[in-house]
Amino acid sequence: MKEDPGKKKKPPPLPGVRLPGDEFILHKEDVAFAGRIFRVLKKRMRLPNGHEAEHEIIQHPGAVSVIAVLEETPGRPEVLLVEQFRSSVEGFIHEIPAGTLGAGEDPLACARRELLEETGYSAERWSLLATIYPTPGIAAERMHYFVAEGLHRVADQSLDAGECLTIRRFPLDGLLESMVFGRPVPGIPSIVDGKTFIAVYYLGARRNLLGPGR
Numbered sequence: 001m002k003e004d005p006g007k008k009k010k011p012p013p014l015p016g017v018r019l020p021g022d023e024f025i026l027h028k029e030d031v032a033f034a035g036r037i038f039r040v041l042k043k044r045m046r047l048p049n050g051h052e053a054e055h056e057i058i059q060h061p062g063a064v065s066v067i068a069v070l071e072e073t074p075g076r077p078e079v080l081l082v083e084q085f086r087s088s089v090e091g092f093i094h095e096i097p098a099g100t101l102g103a104g105e106d107p108l109a110c111a112r113r114e115l116l117e118e119t120g121y122s123a124e125r126w127s128l129l130a131t132i133y134p135t136p137g138i139a140a141e142r143m144h145y146f147v148a149e150g151l152h153r154v155a156d157q158s159l160d161a162g163e164c165l166t167i168r169r170f171p172l173d174g175l176l177e178s179m180v181f182g183r184p185v186p187g188i189p190s191i192v193d194g195k196t197f198i199a200v201y202y203l204g205a206r207r208n209l210l211g212p213g214r
Contacts, residue, residue: 014131014142020048032056037100038141060141062101064111067129067199068121068148070169077172077207079200080151082118083189085164094168094189096199098143107131107144115148117158119167124150129202134194143195145202176204 013019025046033040039059047053068080081094099114101107108126115121129145159165174188179200184190191197 011142014133023048023050037061038139056138058139058141060100060139061103062107062142062144063098064101064107064114064144064146065096065098065195065199066111066115066146066148067096067202068115068119068123068151069172069203070151071149077203078169079172079175079203080119080121081168081170081189081196082165083168084166089192092164093193094170094191094196095193096196098195108146111144111146111148116155118163118165120153120155120157121148121151122154123148124152145195145198172200172203172207175200180204 023046027044027046029044030042031039032042037060041057041059042054043057044054045052070078070080072078080097082097083092083094085092097115097118099110099118101110108128111126112122115123125148127147129147131142131144133139134141134143157165157167168189170188174185175191177183178185178188179191179197191200
């Protein structure tokens with residue numbers, strides 16, 4: 001890949017990304033918008049098929065998502081969600097805890113912090129599930145998924161002034177039934193958040209492959 005000299009070094013691509021050869025050339029990269037959290041870059045390039053194009057790409061510091069699992073009754077796991085107001089949809093939706101990485105922040109440290117601040121819970125066991133590009137069509141954001149288990153409530157929520165959210169917990173079976181069959185289930189919210197869809201389906205697949213209690 002050829003780029004203009006003097007560009008800031010980019011992090012290496014994630015596994016699963018096949019880099020093009022010299023048929024892709026980045027001609028120019030300008031900042032079209034600079035906000036508090038992300039920037040929009042305007043890139044002029046020659047695509048691998050030879051077409052000249054200009055794309056607008058969101059540059060984001062990265063984020064974490066926490067799949068927090070409660071199992072107070074063996075064999076009956078629950079998922080910890082937050083009902084959060086999102087100005088993009090002008091309403092409340094249910095999501096797994098998540099947040100944006102600080103400058104130079106370790107993803108696991110960020111995940112621990114976000115779970116504690118949003119829910120007041122800490123976890124005995126943490127595991128990195130995956131790192132993905134959630135919206136590669138428009139953004140270079142990387143999201144790190146962590147599974148948090150062995151949960152204990154240790155504090156009250158510690159929310160920023162602009163956060164409007166409430167802690168909720170729902171049985172995994174009810175969430176899966178609602179999502180798989182696309183029908184209302186009493187006491188179960190409709191999940192419209194993408195990262196939460198991934199989380200619930202992951203837990204269902206893990207239990208199906210490894211058996212109850214895993």
